[in-house]
Amino acid sequence: MQKLNGKVALVTGAARRIGATTVRMLHQQGATVAIHYRNSKNDAEKLSHELNVIRADSCFILQAELADVDSLESMVNTVIKQSGRLDILINNASSFFPTKVGEISEDDWDNLFASNLKAPLFLSQAAAPYLDKTQGCIVNMVDIHAERPLAEHPVYCAAKAGLLMLTKSLAKELGPKVRVNGVSPGVILWPEADGDSAETNAEHQSLLAMTSLKREGSPDDIAKAISFLVSDAPYVTGHIIPVDGGRLLNQ
Numbered sequence: 001m002q003k004l005n006g007k008v009a010l011v012t013g014a015a016r017r018i019g020a021t022t023v024r025m026l027h028q029q030g031a032t033v034a035i036h037y038r039n040s041k042n043d044a045e046k047l048s049h050e051l052n053v054i055r056a057d058s059c060f061i062l063q064a065e066l067a068d069v070d071s072l073e074s075m076v077n078t079v080i081k082q083s084g085r086l087d088i089l090i091n092n093a094s095s096f097f098p099t100k101v102g103e104i105s106e107d108d109w110d111n112l113f114a115s116n117l118k119a120p121l122f123l124s125q126a127a128a129p130y131l132d133k134t135q136g137c138i139v140n141m142v143d144i145h146a147e148r149p150l151a152e153h154p155v156y157c158a159a160k161a162g163l164l165m166l167t168k169s170l171a172k173e174l175g176p177k178v179r180v181n182g183v184s185p186g187v188i189l190w191p192e193a194d195g196d197s198a199e200t201n202a203e204h205q206s207l208l209a210m211t212s213l214k215r216e217g218s219p220d221d222i223a224k225a226i227s228f229l230v231s232d233a234p235y236v237t238g239h240i241i242p243v244d245g246g247r248l249l250n251q
Contacts, residue, residue: 002030003231007134008083009033010076010127012066012119013093015040018141018188020047021219022090025227027051027058031088034079035061038093066093066119067110076126086130088230091120091140091163099155109155116159117166124170124180131178138174139226140167142182144244164240171238179237181229186244188217212246 015037037044044061051059064071095115146160171180
């Protein structure tokens with residue numbers, strides 16, 4: 001169903017993985033989609049070409065450094081200049097790496113907070129006046145580890161915990177016209193740095209055992225939750241939907 005005909009969506013970190021799956025789903029529902037990327041230009045161009053073949057002039061790409069507030073404002077301005085409106089903002093981009101206590105650097109802090117908390121705040125702020133005009137919405141990519149700490153990832157967990165509260169705060173600040181919600185993935189995609197060692201595989205199996213469904217989720221599971229919040233939840237704001245196979249139910 002073309003529920004999003006005439007709507008314009010901006011998705012950060014959208015060239016690959018969950019971001020790309022989300023872009024495809026929004027596009028399938030009729031939205032024009034702006035794909036933000038940082039370094040994955042080739043992937044962004046391929047995805048944009050794929051979607052423009054399906055529907056001409058329905059997708060374009062934007063490069064921006066998420067730590068640069070001016071770049072975020074410029075990105076929103078470009079979307080408005082090219083499309084004339086903004087209805088949906090998906091703050092998907094995220095850095096993820098371990099920060100063991102005793103080895104944490106200021107650069108680690110700046111990197112993880114820039115993508116996971118600073119960018120969603122300032123991008124939402126830049127987009128808010130345009131979303132207000134269209135009675136649009138924001139969906140933030142939170143994490144189950146915003147509520148349950150992950151060993152050796154205190155900075156990442158703190159940043160995501162901040163994003164959880166930012167989601168609720170923005171919902172209160174931007175209502176009544178703009179809805180703000182979040183999605184918290186569980187075991188969906190393993191970090192790309194992971195290898196195929198026996199130790200890594202054992203760790204993966206241990207994590208899956210802690211889910212009630214005893215299996216890995218897929219990017220489609222996250223994209224469908226985002227689609228629900230965007231298209232089918234007009235009276236839902238300030239909430240975070242866990243898509244975790246029941247991971248939060250277990251220690």
